[in-house]
Amino acid sequence: xxxxxxxxxxxxxxxxxxxxxxxxxxxxxxxxxxxxxxxxxxxxxxxxxxxxxxxxxxxxxxxxxxxxxxxxxxxxxxxxxxxxxxxxxxxxxxxxxxxxxxxxxxxxxxxxxxxxxxxxxxxxxxxxxxxxxxxxxxxxxxxxxxxxxxxxxxxxxxxxxxxxxxxxxxxxxxxxxxxxxxxxxxxxxxxxxxxxxxxxxxxxxxxxxxxxxxxxxxxxxxxxxxxxxxxxxxxxxxxxxxxxxxxxxxxxxxxxxxxxxxxxxxxxxxxxxxxxxxxxxxxxxxxxxxxxxxxxxxxxxxxxxxxxxxxxxxxxxxxxxxxxxxxxxxxxxxxxxxxxxxxxxxxxxxxxxxxxxxxxxxxx
Numbered sequence: 062x063x064x065x066x067x068x069x070x071x072x073x074x075x076x077x078x079x080x081x082x083x084x085x086x087x088x089x090x091x092x093x094x095x096x097x098x099x100x101x102x103x104x105x106x107x108x109x110x111x112x113x114x115x116x117x118x119x120x121x122x123x124x125x126x127x128x129x130x131x132x133x134x135x136x137x138x139x140x141x142x143x144x145x146x147x148x149x150x151x152x153x154x155x156x157x158x159x160x161x162x163x164x165x166x167x168x169x170x171x172x173x174x175x176x177x178x179x180x181x182x183x184x185x186x187x188x189x190x191x192x193x194x195x196x197x198x199x200x201x202x203x204x205x206x207x208x209x210x211x212x213x214x215x216x217x218x219x220x221x222x223x224x225x226x227x228x229x230x231x232x233x234x235x236x237x238x239x240x241x242x243x244x245x246x247x248x249x250x251x252x253x254x255x256x257x258x259x260x261x262x263x264x265x266x267x268x269x270x271x272x273x274x275x276x277x278x279x280x281x282x283x284x285x286x287x288x289x290x291x292x293x294x295x296x297x298x299x300x301x302x303x304x305x306x307x308x309x310x311x312x313x314x315x316x317x318x319x320x321x322x323x324x325x326x327x328x329x330x331x332x333x334x335x336x337x338x339x340x341x342x343x344x345x346x347x348x349x350x351x352x353x354x355x356x357x358x359x360x361x362x363x364x365x366x367x368x369x370x371x372x373x374x375x376x377x378x379x380x381x382x383x384x385x386x387x388x389x390x391x392x393x394x395x396x397x398x399x400x401x402x403x404x405x406x407x408x409x410x411x412x413x414x415x416x417x418x419x420x421x422x423x424x425x
Contacts, residue, residue, distance in 0.1 A: 080190060095387040095413055097404040100365045106284040107332040113325035114318055124317060133315045139327040140292055144264050150294050152303045155314050157254055157278035157291030162188060167302040168248040169194045171217025178207055180397055182222045205359060209236045213243060220250040224260050227402040229361035231260035241270045250274045255363035257282035257337050264294050271296050281364055282337050283326045288319040340364050344405045350415055354423060369399045385417045
């Protein structure tokens with residue numbers, strides 16, 4: 062898309078001219094592309110998901126002329142049952158990014174700054190700017206880990222991705238509990254987009270801490286990135302604030318297909334657990350294989366890894382892989398500009414990546 066001129070931007074609201082939008086992983090149209098840059102699940106969703114969507118289309122297509130349930134009650138109940146909470150503890154939205162937007166609006170416009178890691182999900186600074194929220198980035202330690210002691214300062218809220226992105230490192234549950242105890246008057250948000258791949262969820266703490274809000278998604282572990290269903294779990298007084306924001310923005314956020322598909326996914330826990338375990342096994346194998354090629358790989362609890370090679374520039378590696386039809390995520394940012402974020406794929410996809418590295422790139 063061509064850039065607007067300053068003359069054309071005179072129609073924009075002044076604050077929009079200053080926005081620095083989030084940049085999603087690219088979706089190029091390349092033949093025989095191996096896409097390892099957007100952390101999509103390499104395995105399909107549950108067959109019950111497909112059946113639920115087909116049934117809706119075949120037997121109740123007339124319902125598409127009607128608005129969906131604005132409360133998405135069936136979905137909330139399915140999530141609540143799977144998570145072991147009451148449905149009053151559940152909020153749903155169009156992907157976790159929309160849920161996060163409502164979270165920022167509902168809780169973080171405070172007199173004191175919002176705290177989050179300096180290396181983390183890059184939507185956090187975007188939303189801070191979008192909602193005019195004062196924020197402060199807290200540096201990861203030398204091992205690219207979150208140190209909760211660094212958050213012992215005045216704040217208007219805390220948000221942490223766990224496992225963190227793009228580093229893939231998880232924060233132990235007891236450390237999250239320390240944050241909650243240290244900041245009883247601040248909302249602490251734990252963004253768990255990747256938690257199902259080996260980390261400990263903070264949902265078990267929700268009933269004990271009134272300041273805890275956990276955000277999750279169906280995009281990664283449930284293979285539903287194309288349907289956009291995210292959710293939050295917290296005590297009802299926090300959920301009510303999110304509902305107030307949602308109903309002031311979009312009162313019918315989840316469509317009928319997404320509701321039906323997501324409900325079916327939450328009802329097929331055996332399939333979900335098996336696919337998560339498969340991704341974990343594939344990840345560990347990939348880590349071992351890349352380590353054997355000389356890569357340093359951070360300890361991952363996500364469906365991606367963060368890796369660097371001491372003898373090869375990361376930007377050059379990313380470009381050379383791209384020339385061979387393989388795309389990975391490269392971040393041209395301080396401290397992490399020698400790392401590549403590589404999505405966990407299937408063993409066959411990994412083999413193509415490894416063969417390309419060995420035969421065409423690392424040998425040079």
